[in-house]
Amino acid sequence: SQQGEEDPQALSIQEGENATMNCSYKTSINNLQWYRQNSGRGLVHLILIRSNEREKHSGRLRVTLDTSKKSSSLLITASRAADTASYFCAPSNDYKLSFGAGTTVTVRA
């Protein structure tokens, strides 16, 4: 299965610190996407990185992809209380996004 598996399951940091979470998957992919979910809400697309890309930035987000290790990481720099949410990686091979259980990030003020 290409399902993403996020690590750690939960992360608690102080406001202003960086948060890093990792994603591993098992099969080949066309791209890998990261989504955020605030409690009880729908998911919001954060960033997409294609299989031929190694790093991508969007605002305070930095995503890396290592297809040889079948892994990705999401870095949130200078975290804010509003970054408190669950973060999901979703490896994609065609129509299907395979979500893992996510990393729950809590940013303490």
Added chain:
Amino acid sequence: SQTIHQWPATLVQPVGSPLSLECTVEGTSNPNLYWYRQAAGRGLQLLFYSVGIGQISSEVPQNLSASRPQDRQFILSSKKLLLSDSGFYLCAWSVMGSHNEQFFGPGTRLTVL
């Protein structure tokens, strides 16, 4: 701009009762449509997707069915709910021909008692 609606927001139903959840998309044509279920503290499981009217693909065998009677309308149904059908149901859409970025609705919280 595009928007996606789901209703109801919450639903409590007895075991054995029927189910109908509706999802509509505005501001785009011929979208790909998706139904996901999220169990408490878990990731999303893709249930159904559709690339056009009347075209439904099921990902997992289950007690649910989906229909797409209109281009921007996607319905999730069950004839008889089971306790295990409880969860958070999310509808999503993506641009026709692309399964990249998906846009999610606000979700329906279903509790089967």
